[in-house]
Amino acid sequence: MSTLAEVARRAGVTTATVSNVLRNKGRVSAGTRERVLAIVSELGYRPNLNARALVEGRPLTIALVVSSIANPFYPEFAEAVELELRKHGYFLLVCNTNNDPVQERAYLDAVGGSLAHGVLAMHTDHVQLDELIALRRAGIPVVLSMWEQPDKHPELPCVAVNFYQAGVIAAEHLIALGHTRIGAIVGSERTGKHVWRYRGFCDAMKAAGIAVSSSATCYCDDTIDAGRRAAHSVLAANPNLTALFTSNDLPAFGALQAAAALGLDVPGDLSVTGLTDIQLAHQFRPALTTVAVSTSEAARLSVEMLLKVIKDGAEAPVDVWAAATPQLVVRDSTGAPRDAAA
Amino acid sequence: MSTLAEVARRAGVTTATVSNVLRNKGRVSAGTRERVLAIVSELGYRPNLNARALVEGRPLTIALVVSSIANPFYPEFAEAVELELRKHGYFLLVCNTNNDPVQERAYLDAVGGSLAHGVLAMHTDHVQLDELIALRRAGIPVVLSMWEQPDKHPELPCVAVNFYQAGVIAAEHLIALGHTRIGAIVGSERTGKHVWRYRGFCDAMKAAGIAVSSSATCYCDDTIDAGRRAAHSVLAANPNLTALFTSNDLPAFGALQAAAALGLDVPGDLSVTGLTDIQLAHQFRPALTTVAVSTSEAARLSVEMLLKVIKDGAEAPVDVWAAATPQLVVRDSTGAPRDAAA
DNA sequence: ATGAAAGCGCTAACAG
DNA sequence: CTGTTAGCGCTTTCAT
Numbered sequence: 001m002s003t004l005a006e007v008a009r010r011a012g013v014t015t016a017t018v019s020n021v022l023r024n025k026g027r028v029s030a031g032t033r034e035r036v037l038a039i040v041s042e043l044g045y046r047p048n049l050n051a052r053a054l055v056e057g058r059p060l061t062i063a064l065v066v067s068s069i070a071n072p073f074y075p076e077f078a079e080a081v082e083l084e085l086r087k088h089g090y091f092l093l094v095c096n097t098n099n100d101p102v103q104e105r106a107y108l109d110a111v112g113g114s115l116a117h118g119v120l121a122m123h124t125d126h127v128q129l130d131e132l133i134a135l136r137r138a139g140i141p142v143v144l145s146m147w148e149q150p151d152k153h154p155e156l157p158c159v160a161v162n163f164y165q166a167g168v169i170a171a172e173h174l175i176a177l178g179h180t181r182i183g184a185i186v187g188s189e190r191t192g193k194h195v196w197r198y199r200g201f202c203d204a205m206k207a208a209g210i211a212v213s214s215s216a217t218c219y220c221d222d223t224i225d226a227g228r229r230a231a232h233s234v235l236a237a238n239p240n241l242t243a244l245f246t247s248n249d250l251p252a253f254g255a256l257q258a259a260a261a262l263g264l265d266v267p268g269d270l271s272v273t274g275l276t277d278i279q280l281a282h283q284f285r286p287a288l289t290t291v292a293v294s295t296s297e298a299a300r301l302s303v304e305m306l307l308k309v310i311k312d313g314a315e316a317p318v319d320v321w322a323a324a325t326p327q328l329v330v331r332d333s334t335g336a337p338r339d340a341a342a
Numbered sequence: 343m344s345t346l347a348e349v350a351r352r353a354g355v356t357t358a359t360v361s362n363v364l365r366n367k368g369r370v371s372a373g374t375r376e377r378v379l380a381i382v383s384e385l386g387y388r389p390n391l392n393a394r395a396l397v398e399g400r401p402l403t404i405a406l407v408v409s410s411i412a413n414p415f416y417p418e419f420a421e422a423v424e425l426e427l428r429k430h431g432y433f434l435l436v437c438n439t440n441n442d443p444v445q446e447r448a449y450l451d452a453v454g455g456s457l458a459h460g461v462l463a464m465h466t467d468h469v470q471l472d473e474l475i476a477l478r479r480a481g482i483p484v485v486l487s488m489w490e491q492p493d494k495h496p497e498l499p500c501v502a503v504n505f506y507q508a509g510v511i512a513a514e515h516l517i518a519l520g521h522t523r524i525g526a527i528v529g530s531e532r533t534g535k536h537v538w539r540y541r542g543f544c545d546a547m548k549a550a551g552i553a554v555s556s557s558a559t560c561y562c563d564d565t566i567d568a569g570r571r572a573a574h575s576v577l578a579a580n581p582n583l584t585a586l587f588t589s590n591d592l593p594a595f596g597a598l599q600a601a602a603a604l605g606l607d608v609p610g611d612l613s614v615t616g617l618t619d620i621q622l623a624h625q626f627r628p629a630l631t632t633v634a635v636s637t638s639e640a641a642r643l644s645v646e647m648l649l650k651v652i653k654d655g656a657e658a659p660v661d662v663w664a665a666a667t668p669q670l671v672v673r674d675s676t677g678a679p680r681d682a683a684a
Numbered sequence: 685a686t687g688a689a690a691g692c693g694c695t696a697a698c699a700g
Numbered sequence: 701c702t703g704t705t706a707g708c709g710c711t712t713t714c715a716t
């Protein structure tokens with residue numbers, strides 16, 4: 001690994017000049033520029049980005065804190081974030097916390113301010129807001145992404161997606177189709193982040209004058225397997241259900257599998273809605289009707305906001321930016337209930 | 343962001359002492375140690391990892407080069423890699439090339455040697471071996487992961503998984519079940535990396551004295567959608583097929599969907615095998631019979647080898663480490679053909 | 685046990 | 701236009 005100094009020595013100039021050549025800064029004569037460039041390519045010299053970051057006081061990476069990158073939603077988001085970051089010259093550092101506060105803390109301690117210029121934290125069930133707030137107090141730029149508690153201020157600058165509204169939209173779709181006996185599968189704990197989607201569902205049901213029986217609601221993990229089991233149990237307890245609201249796409253797939261296992265025609269006997277619209281949603285069969293959240297927009301906004309916070313420093317206000325309202329995507333898993341059609 | 347110097351000043355010692363306290367190096371009296379630690383926590387001081395990396399000549403991240411982290415196989419691998427890396431104090435830098443040589447080059451240029459201590463490159467269809475070899479020549483530790491061309495030396499230290507053998511195993515499973523009319527769906531171009539799995543399949547078929555008709559083989563992208571379309575076309579051209587070998591899990595799901603769409607019972611009318619065993623495989627319905635590749639082992643070996651290459655420097659041999667042989671995982675998508683059972 | 689000084693590789697004033 | 705001088709925040713001899 002050759003250094004700036006070596007290039008300078010061989011080119012018979014100083015490091016300052018080489019530095020200027022490499023970054024097109026300052027005035028350099030065409031002659032020296034050419035000579036320097038020749039040496040650079042001869043040596044295969046590439047600048048030490050860390051050294052540069054150190055002197056510029058600007059680390060080159062942004063940390064993305066997620067609970068687990070293995071949940072398909074996160075990679076899609078991570079990829080979108082990385083794309084945005086690259087446009088601004090940053091690299092993406094992935095921090096999987098595995099929902100473990102210890103790991104999250106270790107990451108935040110290590111990364112904040114030195115290794116990473118800023119931190120983008122996904123709103124997960126177990127996000128340690130306190131840690132993040134402490135980090136912000138310490139002067140590290142932090143932005144919370146995919147915030148989904150519309151009525152609670154996150155105390156951190158954040159990009160919010162109206163998941164509550166997404167729940168409303170899914171419910172209204174089902175109601176408009178003529179369904180009245182609708183069950184719900186919530187892919188998080190009772191106090192988890194998915195409850196907001198569920199509240200949206202409940203409020204829309206109430207607005208339509210339809211009761212939501214608690215026996216028709218089931219909380220479970222955010223996986224296909226859990227969704228399948230939940231659907232089986234909800235359907236067993238409420239055989240007359242014609243539709244299932246699901247707080248996320250993954251459990252929705254499970255519900256679809258349960259329906260198939262029970263010999264239920266979808267959407268003839270049972271309609272199912274998902275939420276978020278991950279890529280699998282359109283590839284699954286039956287293709288899933290879902291409420292799409294724009295990951296690319298959320299990623300873009302999150303990066304933009306983080307950059308703003310980095311720039312404004314301590315004066316950065318604790319803003320909440322709202323991403324566009326989620327959009328209904330009707331595919332093959334929903335339709336009018338049979339009795340309504342009759 | 344407080345610095346070492348500030349902590350030192352407040353504690354009435356020099357930076358060297360603080361540094362020693364923080365890293366439990368050198369001899370420090372219990373008294374000063376305590377005093378320093380008190381200031382550290384009072385100030386919320388955290389060392390600048392970049393500065394440390396600079397002086398130690400050891401960047402703190404390892405770059406993982408993948409074509410797209412959105413393909414479900416990669417996040418699973420990335421997560422396993424990150425877990426290993428953390429054990430050794432490294433952070434994970436994700437580099438999505440999107441199969442774009444320009445992006446790949448940009449990443450390698452930027453990252454190699456300074457931002458990242460080493461590079462772990464996944465064997466993808468479009469991996470730019472030349473670039474990686476050039477990087478190695480420049481003294482950057484590079485390890486190729488998931489190499490799958492058993493008969494071709496990669497010219498780079500690498501961790502190889504015997505995908506050829508995986509193809510053999512899948513074929514032998516189908517053959518043992520009594521299938522003789524078996525189609526193949528290859529989730530890459532004809533020259534892509536999946537051909538090795540396909541060759542394994544073909545060789546096993548040949549060994550069993552079964553002909554592989556070219557009309558029963560279809561090349562497609564490595565996605566569910568493409569697999570579904572491929573299965574439809576293969577099945578249309580060869581209605582008498584009783585089984586389908588698929589070079590990856592994603593297209594296998596598509597094949598399963600095609601079977602369902604055609605009213606084919608699985609495995610009664612049609613058996614389908616996948617390859618790799620991503621998490622979806624057991625969650626899909628019917629659950630997919632597949633040949634499992636251990637991502638965690640491959641990740642562990644890859645990291646281990648990269649660390650070795652980093653340590654040995656220029657003397658590091660261009661080794662090829664083989665991961666354990668893939669294992670057959672029988673689930674619900676395969677069974678004896680109906681005519682054999684009759 | 686602690687301090688002083690040098691330097692990792694680079695950029696940023698300011699001189700000339 | 702190019703060189704000189706500092707210094708980013710840290711670790712590391714070598715003294716004391």
